[in-house]
Amino acid sequence: MRHQDLETNAHNELRKIIRSIDKKVQLQVQDGPSPQDPLLGIQLVQGTLQATMEISVEEVRRALDNARDRSRLRERLKRTHERLWFPSKPAPFFSTKAIRPGSESFAHFRPSGGGRR
Secondary structure, eight states: OOTTTOOHHHHHHHHHHHHHHOTTOEEEEEEOSSTTOOEEEEEEEETTEEEEEEEEHHHHHHHHHOHHHHHHHHHHHHHHHHHTTSOSSOOOSSOOOOOOTTOOTTTTOOOOOOOOO
16 A cells, blocks of 8 residues: 555545644655655645654554554654644753843842841
């Protein structure tokens, strides 16, 4: 069951699963790296965001027959969908901005010790 031979009901089931996760996501199914490869590439696209995953042809076949396998496939697709929103670069751990001498953050610090006596 390659992309060209992907049965329409299997392709429709994948679309139904994706639409149950998010109706705005577009699904693209691609062949694996080699013709003998039993994997399909799934690409989820929403606007400018995209995420990819690989699933086996056997996993798609099992998902058509068994509700438990369908649920597992849905969870994998859902995690891939959540990866759409991950930041492309991690946020910096600390600021690399240089501080000018004399403008430290404690320059205007007023200690609040004691008050009136």
